Amino acid sequence: MLEVNEILVIAMLVSFIALIFTGFPVAWALAGISVAFSFVAIWGFEYLDWDTYFLTDMRIFGVMVQRIWGQMSNWILVALPMFIFMGLMLERSGVTEKLMANFIQLFGRYRGGLALGVVVIGILLAASTGIVGASVVLLAMLSMPIMLKQGYNKGFASGVVASAGTLGILIPPSIMLIIMADQMSVSVGNLFMGALIPGLMLGTFYIIFIIVAATLFVKLAPAPTDLPPVTLRLVLSTLWAVVPPVLLILAVLGSIFMGFATPTEASGVGAFGATLLAALNGRLSWAVLKEVGMKTTLTTAFIFGIFLGATMFAVVMRQLGGDEFISGLLQGLPFGPGGIVLTILFIAFLAGFFLDWLEISLIMLPLVTPVVAALGFDPIWFIVLFAVTLQTSFLTPPVGFSLFYLKGVAPKEVTIFDIYKGVIPFVLLQLLAVILVFSFPQLVLWLPGQMLVQ
Amino acid sequence: LDRVRWQIPMSFASTLTALGDTMPWVADQLRAVSDGAIDLRVAEPGALVPALSIFENVADGNIDAGYSWMGYEWGTVPAAALFGATPFGLESVEFLAWMTHHGGQELLEETFHPYNVHPILCGTISPETAGWFRQEMNTVEDLQGLRFRAAGVGGEIFAEFGMSVTLLPGGELYQALETGTLDGTEFSLPTVDEQLGFYQVADYLYLPGWHQPSTNQYLYVNLDVWNGLNDQTRAIIEMTCMAGNAYAIARAEALQGAVITSFEERGTNVRTYSDEQIAAFYEATQAVMARNSERDEMFGKVYASMMEFQAELRPWKEQGYLPRDWQSRIED
Amino acid sequence: MGKSDIDIDPAQVEQASARGHALDFPRTRLSDAIEAVIDVVGGVINWIWIVLVLVIVANVVGRYALGVNYIWVEEMQWHMYAVGFMLGIGYALRHDAHVRVDVVAMNLRPRTRAVIELLGLLLLVAPMVYLILLYAIPFTEASFNRGERSSAPGGLANRWAIKGVIVVAFVYLGLAAFARAVRICALLFGVPRPRASR
Ligand code: NA
Ligand code: NA
Numbered sequence: 001m002l003e004v005n006e007i008l009v010i011a012m013l014v015s016f017i018a019l020i021f022t023g024f025p026v027a028w029a030l031a032g033i034s035v036a037f038s039f040v041a042i043w044g045f046e047y048l049d050w051d052t053y054f055l056t057d058m059r060i061f062g063v064m065v066q067r068i069w070g071q072m073s074n075w076i077l078v079a080l081p082m083f084i085f086m087g088l089m090l091e092r093s094g095v096t097e098k099l100m101a102n103f104i105q106l107f108g109r110y111r112g113g114l115a116l117g118v119v120v121i122g123i124l125l126a127a128s129t130g131i132v133g134a135s136v137v138l139l140a141m142l143s144m145p146i147m148l149k150q151g152y153n154k155g156f157a158s159g160v161v162a163s164a165g166t167l168g169i170l171i172p173p174s175i176m177l178i179i180m181a182d183q184m185s186v187s188v189g190n191l192f193m194g195a196l197i198p199g200l201m202l203g204t205f206y207i208i209f210i211i212v213a214a215t216l217f218v219k220l221a222p223a224p225t226d227l228p229p230v231t232l233r234l235v236l237s238t239l240w241a242v243v244p245p246v247l248l249i250l251a252v253l254g255s256i257f258m259g260f261a262t263p264t265e266a267s268g269v270g271a272f273g274a275t276l277l278a279a280l281n282g283r284l285s286w287a288v289l290k291e292v293g294m295k296t297t298l299t300t301a302f303i304f305g306i307f308l309g310a311t312m313f314a315v316v317m318r319q320l321g322g323d324e325f326i327s328g329l330l331q332g333l334p335f336g337p338g339g340i341v342l343t344i345l346f347i348a349f350l351a352g353f354f355l356d357w358l359e360i361s362l363i364m365l366p367l368v369t370p371v372v373a374a375l376g377f378d379p380i381w382f383i384v385l386f387a388v389t390l391q392t393s394f395l396t397p398p399v400g401f402s403l404f405y406l407k408g409v410a411p412k413e414v415t416i417f418d419i420y421k422g423v424i425p426f427v428l429l430q431l432l433a434v435i436l437v438f439s440f441p442q443l444v445l446w447l448p449g450q451m452l453v454q
Numbered sequence: 455l456d457r458v459r460w461q462i463p464m465s466f467a468s469t470l471t472a473l474g475d476t477m478p479w480v481a482d483q484l485r486a487v488s489d490g491a492i493d494l495r496v497a498e499p500g501a502l503v504p505a506l507s508i509f510e511n512v513a514d515g516n517i518d519a520g521y522s523w524m525g526y527e528w529g530t531v532p533a534a535a536l537f538g539a540t541p542f543g544l545e546s547v548e549f550l551a552w553m554t555h556h557g558g559q560e561l562l563e564e565t566f567h568p569y570n571v572h573p574i575l576c577g578t579i580s581p582e583t584a585g586w587f588r589q590e591m592n593t594v595e596d597l598q599g600l601r602f603r604a605a606g607v608g609g610e611i612f613a614e615f616g617m618s619v620t621l622l623p624g625g626e627l628y629q630a631l632e633t634g635t636l637d638g639t640e641f642s643l644p645t646v647d648e649q650l651g652f653y654q655v656a657d658y659l660y661l662p663g664w665h666q667p668s669t670n671q672y673l674y675v676n677l678d679v680w681n682g683l684n685d686q687t688r689a690i691i692e693m694t695c696m697a698g699n700a701y702a703i704a705r706a707e708a709l710q711g712a713v714i715t716s717f718e719e720r721g722t723n724v725r726t727y728s729d730e731q732i733a734a735f736y737e738a739t740q741a742v743m744a745r746n747s748e749r750d751e752m753f754g755k756v757y758a759s760m761m762e763f764q765a766e767l768r769p770w771k772e773q774g775y776l777p778r779d780w781q782s783r784i785e786d
Numbered sequence: 787m788g789k790s791d792i793d794i795d796p797a798q799v800e801q802a803s804a805r806g807h808a809l810d811f812p813r814t815r816l817s818d819a820i821e822a823v824i825d826v827v828g829g830v831i832n833w834i835w836i837v838l839v840l841v842i843v844a845n846v847v848g849r850y851a852l853g854v855n856y857i858w859v860e861e862m863q864w865h866m867y868a869v870g871f872m873l874g875i876g877y878a879l880r881h882d883a884h885v886r887v888d889v890v891a892m893n894l895r896p897r898t899r900a901v902i903e904l905l906g907l908l909l910l911v912a913p914m915v916y917l918i919l920l921y922a923i924p925f926t927e928a929s930f931n932r933g934e935r936s937s938a939p940g941g942l943a944n945r946w947a948i949k950g951v952i953v954v955a956f957v958y959l960g961l962a963a964f965a966r967a968v969r970i971c972a973l974l975f976g977v978p979r980p981r982a983s984r
Contacts, residue, residue: 023891023899024906025884027875032910035917054461054495062516063503065921068952070504072868075860076626081867082842085835185500187629261846262635264863268842275839293832298883300835301874305884308875318501354887366501398889506937514928529937529945569932599853610939618855621938 004044005053009322012037016313026359027302030309034064034316041320053321060319067311071304075264076182080175081300082267086252087131087168088292088299089274091138094281095244096121100142102238106230112214112221114150115160116207118143122164123203126171128248129270131299132394136165136405144410151222154414155422156213161410162402162419163206163426166394169357170387171199173252173270175303176357178263180383183365188263189256194380194444196253198388198437205429213425244280248273303358310362317367327371337375338438341382344368345389345434352393356401360390384444385437391430395423456687458492462673463502463511465522466624471645472706476577476671477521480698488690496521509534512674513569519675521576525606532750533565535607536757537573539582539666541739543760546578546668546703548767556763561756572680573672576695579706581663583647584727586631586656587638591725594734603627603639607742608665614738624650631655640665643706644713653722661726664735671702809882809899811969812980820965821880827958828877834870838863857940865948872955876962897974904970907963915960922952 044050103117147157172192214221252270255261278284394402466474481494499505508520525538598616630636632655747754930946
């Protein structure tokens with residue numbers, strides 16, 4: 001039989017899900033539900049003699065203010081707007097255009113070559129920054145028209161662009177990993193290192209898949225007939241185009257991994273570097289600075305809006321005994337520790353159809369963290385596993401942000417159903433990566449372990 | 455007996471020996487002796503309120519009680535630094551003596567009741583390590599320009615030597631040392647430092663912990679809440695915290711010897727500061743203490759009381775006990 | 787080689803990034819006046835990130851090249867970040883940039899969505915803003931009365947000022963929500979009167 005506080009916990013989760021489907025902003029749904037259920041609980045405690053665990057009076061709102069202050073004084077998250085700024089500036093810098101122009105000429109002559117070029121650029125972008133929206137939009141606008149003109153299957157082309165653009169959230173630097181590191185109290189640098197190999201592995205899977213699929217199915221990604229021959233000059237020009245992003249990757253990831261800088265310092269320097277690249281390419285102007293500034297405010301704000309809503313939601317859940325209720329449920333599952341982790345990942349995967357990574361991380365991680373810690377798993381391994389799983393949330397319909405961005409900029413003849421069909425193999429590859437990381441924790445733990453050897 | 459049901463947010467994780475696991479032990483004992491009537495539930499750092507905001511939350515009445523090291527409060531209550539840890543100050547047993555027999559408790563209440571907080575000493579532990587460094591510190595000049603993590607009034611003293619002092623939370627220190635963001639850090643007991651893995655990323659461990667001869671943690675109770683309890687309940691809580699002090703001292707002392715040996719076995723260079731270095735630290739401490747005593751009346755009053763007791767105790771301490779290194783002396 | 791650069795149309799990127807779900811409500815004199823204030827503040831906030839980039843770079847150069855490090859400069863970084871995101875939340879409400887799940891909602895009639903939005907603003911956002919303000923004001927006051935400062939040596943004093951940002955940000959957010967509610971009322975009830983020009 002459920003206790004009153006447990007019924008409140010369930011009612012709160014259900015109301016939240018119901019409310020967001022009305023189209024009301026997620027941040028305000030989280031904050032509003034928290035305030036509403038605080039009132040219900042306080043009232044029930046006062047007048048109906050409910051056992052509401054620790055939620056018994058108005059002081060809960062004082063605690064909420066404290067938690068807002070906790071976010072403000074959390075200097076680890078300073079890196080977040082900086083990486084957002086960097087991503088938006090890089091989008092404007094002209095670096096990707098140069099890469100794409102060269103890759104098209106160099107690789108476009110082979111079957112599936114354009115798709116390969118997209119994935120390679122996707123990986124380079126991912127390792128230099130990590131704003132998924134910006135990456136997908138940029139890759140789509142630069143490559144979709146050319147791929148379709150060359151006779152690529154619409155779904156295949158869409159799948160390649162959407163999934164390559166999504167790599168940025170997994171391959172460090174990543175705002176998702178920064179937020180998760182903060183939630184689980186682990187070091188950002190170690191988490192970045194842990195995610196690097198799984199991220200690159202996933203990119204490699206895409207490459208292998210493209211080569212195999214393009215070879216087996218001739219019509220999927222045909223080669224063109226009329227490209228000029230490869231010249232030394234083209235090869236050099238391509239190499240030259242790769243230099244700026246590689247320098248940026250070295251400046252940001254290299255300085256974190258090799259021990260020159262904190263993630264915050266690296267993010268600020270990276271943002272500065274992206275601005276310099278834009279200036280070198282003649283793309284920097286007051287208008288661009290102003291626009292990047294405004295978009296940084298809006299992107300940062302919608303993330304932190306959900307942050308504040310989720311921190312209120314989490315504290316009300318906690319005061320209602322939600323943590324203990326959920327961990328009791330999970331630990332009561334008739335599986336071993338591994339089975340419990342897989343259950344958590346499966347719930348995250350399902351939630352990913354409707355919610356995006358941010359809500360899932362902010363709502364689920366505080367609830368499952370104590371369970372995972374109690375089971376004795378390495379937190380870095382678990383977070384990376386969770387992060388690889390959440391890759392799918394960008395690609396699974398109906399709510400998948402990479403799909404939306406792609407639909408927004410893809411040529412008119414590409415329908416949302418082409419896109420849905422096209423991402424299926426990539427979602428399967430992501431699930432394969434989840435299984436591999438689950439089975440071989442060394443994929444995550446090896447690199448951070450190497451860095452400890454003096 | 456009152457029914458008491460409080461959440462106790464802590465500023466340290468419950469996994470850290472003596473530093474973090476004393477309060478969970480006290481909570482278990484309270485449940486046992488009160489047959490479940492006094493039910494305190496500890497909350498991990500940040501789960502309820504930010505780890506370094508526990509005092510202000512208790513003061514503002516957002517929460518009934520919380521558990522923290524008092525040095526974190528010195529931005530608000532300067533004298534809190536002394537009750538938390540005094541450089542070249544009282545050791546754990548001496549601190550207990552001062553608190554119970556030399557007016558410490560009265561001064562504690564005089565300091566904190568104006569903030570509507572009633573602190574109960576609930577876990578005093580052995581000296582901290584004096585610092586983990588990536589390089590050797592042969593003279594105090596070697597400290598110049600280093601980036602160092604330190605908390606409380608100790609931080610101000612380190613700053614006297616030209617160090618740039620920050621207050622990073624425990625969880626970030628490993629990475630910061632590893633990446634060279636920090637050149638050195640102090641954090642806590644050798645066992646706690648081991649749990650945080652400093653020995654993997656810094657080659658030199660310096661002792662003794664002159665900046666923190668004892669580390670004192672308190673159960674902060676909102677004063678209105680405290681006044682609302684009956685005498686029996688208060689006595690049970692106070693007695694159990696006193697037992698917590700004994701438990702914490704025992705636990706902290708029990709484990710440090712073995713871990714120091716294990717550091718040496720794992721290649722850490724365990725060093726002690728020279729007499730000259732210690733003298734320089736002491737001189738700087740006196741300057742900083744004088745400055746703070748002048749700046750804040752309560753700070754001056756508490757410091758004077760502690761120093762008076764330390765002076766009074768000196769003949770006994772120096773003659774009543776064997777010297778700490780008597781074994782080495784005889785062997786030589 | 788041929789063209790070395792592919793041209794990209796920023797307007798098209800802009801359009802793609804703007805979410806399809808954005809709800810548009812008529813403007814009114816009252817909401818215009820409030821939103822003008824909001825945009826002035828927002829315009830300042832948008833530059834804070836560029837300043838933050840420069841402060842971090844200066845800090846890095848100072849630390850690694852010149853061997854100097856000031857705690858107050860490090861603290862300035864998170865102060866700027868805090869001001870930026872806290873005020874940004876109201877700014878994002880004004881520009882309807884907060885994330886929505888609109889799989890189901892996009893099939894609803896615009897009027898229904900407007901009613902939902904209005905109810906949400908009145909029943910969820912308004913009480914939340916009110917309660918946070920109710921508790922954030924004494925929170926700031928208490929910090930002022932205690933004379934709270936940073937507990938790091940060389941850190942910033944007057945901590946009440948940064949804590950007070952919560953109050954300012956929620957007033958700002960409340961204003962943005964109010965302006966939006968006014969515009970929805972104009973759509974639903976014709977009061978206040980919508981402005982003809984758009
Ligand atoms: Na990335
Ligand atoms: Na999805």
